[in-house]
Amino acid sequence: MSQPLPPARPHLKFTADGRRVREVLSYARRGSRFTPSQQEAWDAHHEKWVIPDEAVDVPGFSLASWFGREAPVIVEIGSGVGEATAGLAALRPECDVLAFEVWRPGVAHTLGLVADAGAENVRLIGVDAVWALEHLFSPGSVEELWTFFPDPWPKQRHHKRRLVSREFGALAASRLRPGGRWRLATDWSEYAAHMQAALDAEPGLEGGPAERWADRPMTRFERKGIAAGRSITDLTYRAVG
Numbered sequence: 150m151s152q153p154l155p156p157a158r159p160h161l162k163f164t165a166d167g168r169r170v171r172e173v174l175s176y177a178r179r180g181s182r183f184t185p186s187q188q189e190a191w192d193a194h195h196e197k198w199v200i201p202d203e204a205v206d207v208p209g210f211s212l213a214s215w216f217g218r219e220a221p222v223i224v225e226i227g228s229g230v231g232e233a234t235a236g237l238a239a240l241r242p243e244c245d246v247l248a249f250e251v252w253r254p255g256v257a258h259t260l261g262l263v264a265d266a267g268a269e270n271v272r273l274i275g276v277d278a279v280w281a282l283e284h285l286f287s288p289g290s291v292e293e294l295w296t297f298f299p300d301p302w303p304k305q306r307h308h309k310r311r312l313v314s315r316e317f318g319a320l321a322a323s324r325l326r327p328g329g330r331w332r333l334a335t336d337w338s339e340y341a342a343h344m345q346a347a348l349d350a351e352p353g354l355e356g357g358p359a360e361r362w363a364d365r366p367m368t369r370f371e372r373k374g375i376a377a378g379r380s381i382t383d384l385t386y387r388a389v390g
């Protein structure tokens with residue numbers, strides 16, 4: 150049976166008279182130039198480990214076929230240069246890790262770290278993770294969700310761009326399997342309070358501030374936060390099914 154097409158991804162939505170629909174997204178477009186080592190990693194690994202954006206537009210898109218097996222799926226949103234992705238995936242060989250990152254040089258960098266870590270269970274994709282979580286995942290199908298140092302969007306007028314909101318909390322709660330964990334970390338205390346308020350209000354989640362997750366590798370944005378004198382907050386929620 151053929152499956153219906155999901156709605157158009159962000160950047161591909163147009164009005165009836167052909168104008169691009171402006172959407173509120175949790176990321177800003179950044180440069181796309183690779184360093185020589187990123188280029189090398191991209192050339193060596195992208196065919197096997199990067200899912201092309203257009204693949205999700207094809208009816209019947211199957212994540213399992215990109216991993217080559219059926220296994221519990223962990224989703225990371227905003228993997229950056231991949232320090233957490235590579236380190237944690239190597240610790241969880243029984244799971245598949247799907248990392249969402251719209252910044253291509255970060256994806257290329259991650260490929261190199263994943264190869265160095267000897268992990269075979271990571272795939273990367275550059276489409277908007279919010280759209281993807283809603284349209285590519287069925288309820289209860291995500292084993293674990295990781296959002297480490299999401300962009301804080303500190304200006305009041307940009308708060309609507311923050312990834313973690315009440316609305317996104319409801320979506321995440323619905324996609325996690327009952328008992329599945331959502332692990333978050335931020336170096337922005339005001340965003341931490343905002344996350345906590347939003348997620349505490351979601352009946353499908355329970356949890357709150359937690360000890361630093363011992364397995365969580367230090368990332369570029371955690372280092373930046375610490376260097377700037379900010380304190381780090383880890384939060385862990387569990388989906389109550």
Ligand SMILES: C[S@@+](CC[C@H](N)C(=O)[O-])C[C@H]1O[C@@H](n2cnc3c(N)ncnc32)[C@H](O)[C@@H]1O
Pocket residue numbers: 175176177226227228229230249250251252255275276277278279296297298299300301312368369370371
């Ligand atoms: C501040 S960086 C943190 C990166 C990394 N987790 C770290 O700790 O170093 C946030 C990243 O999330 C990515 N991002 C934000 N919203 C996203 C979305 N909706 N889908 C995919 N990637 C997203 C951005 O491109 C950016 O690289």
